Amino acid sequence: SQQGEEDPQALSIQEGENATMNCSYKTSINNLQWYRQNSGRGLVHLILIRSNEREKHSGRLRVTLDTSKKSSSLLITASRAADTASYFCATAINNNDMRFGAGTRLTVKP
Amino acid sequence: GAGVSQSPSNKVTEKGKDVELRCDPISGHTALYWYRQSLGQGLEFLIYFQGNSAPDKSGLPSDRFSAERTGGSVSTLTIQRTQQEDSAVYLCASSLYGQGARQPQHFGDGTRLSIL
Numbered sequence: 001s002q003q004g005e006e007d008p009q010a011l012s013i014q015e016g017e018n019a020t021m022n023c024s025y026k027t028s029i030n031n032l033q034w035y036r037q038n039s040g041r042g043l044v045h046l047i048l049i050r051s052n053e054r055e056k057h058s059g060r061l062r063v064t065l066d067t068s069k070k071s072s073s074l075l076i077t078a079s080r081a082a083d084t085a086s087y088f089c090a091t092a093i094n095n096n097d098m099r100f101g102a103g104t105r106l107t108v109k110p
Numbered sequence: 111g112a113g114v115s116q117s118p119s120n121k122v123t124e125k126g127k128d129v130e131l132r133c134d135p136i137s138g139h140t141a142l143y144w145y146r147q148s149l150g151q152g153l154e155f156l157i158y159f160q161g162n163s164a165p166d167k168s169g170l171p172s173d174r175f176s177a178e179r180t181g182g183s184v185s186t187l188t189i190q191r192t193q194q195e196d197s198a199v200y201l202c203a204s205s206l207y208g209q210g211a212r213q214p215q216h217f218g219d220g221t222r223l224s225i226l
Contacts, residue, residue, distance in 0.1 A: 030212060042114070042201055042217030043153075088152060092212060097166075100145075100153040 005101050006089055012107040019076040021104040023089030024069075030092040032065055034074050037086045037103070046074075046087075081110045112136070116202050116218035124226050125194060131187045131221045135204030143203045143215060144177055144187050153201065159185060189223075197225045 007022045023032070031050045035043040049056045049065045049072065056063045062075040076083055086103040093099065115134040123129055135142050140161050145153040155169040159179040170176070174192075179185040189196055199222050203215040 033214065035217075040219070042219045043203070043215075044217070045214035048214060090153075098143075098155065098215070102150075102152040 006087065006104040008104060009102070010105045010107070012109065013079055015079060015081055015108055015110050017079055017108075019079050019083070019106055019108070021074045021087050021106070023072045023074070023101060025072075025089075025091045025099075026070065027091075027093055029067075032063075032072050033090045033092070033098075034061075034063060034072075035088045035090060035100075037088065039085075043088065076106075079106075079108045081108050084108045114202055114204055114216050114218035116200075116221050118221060119219065120222045120224075122224045122226065123192060126191055128188065128190045129192055129223065131189075131200050131223070133185045133187070133202030133218060135183065135185070135202070136206075136216055137183075139204035139206050139216070140182070141205045141207065141213075142179060142185050143205075144185070145201045145203065146171075147199045147201055147220070149198075156187070156200075192223075192225045194225045197223055199223070 005024050013019055029051055031048055033048045034046045036046055037043045047056055047058050047061055047063050049063050051067055060077045065072045084107050086105050088100050088103045090098050090100045117132045142159040144156040146156055147153050157170055157177045158166040174190045177187045199220040201217055201220040203217045205213045205215050
């Protein structure tokens, strides 16, 4: 069963704009990870945020985590056409168990 | 260094046939996962291997699905008597240590399986 649910399902923006994607989950977690998937390829890890962290940055990426609301957001600033992909959140419930959401399909128009 | 390698990249077979999908994880990675991704969907966990421990098979959808990992490295996912609903992309991932869910996973590009 899926744990994380991304919102929106699809997002279309112009190059240079910021993109915000949200993830909600149901049970307590150890950490939350965001991945990107280009069409026809495997997933690429973007960022991991632990349950005791509230915000994390990596280049143009900013991830927040609110454990009280069981939600996370991924912000991509100054988007580029190359950012076009599907973005997934994955929550770690225990040592072995990671659950992925259905993803947000981001389209960045040049 | 090489990433996670999966073969074949595409497989088309007739309903009822058996198929084997192969995954070569990153050298030295002890944890290995198999996932299934249906068109436009998220990932469905299938099975997890960690070192020499018994695998976590809790995600396998039926007894037609099985997997093994030989020598703690290469893994093979076998689907017997394939059905049309088995059509999907099968993704393999590995991570460096145990407790794979606490670390980034490195994915292969998957095997796209089509059952006619």
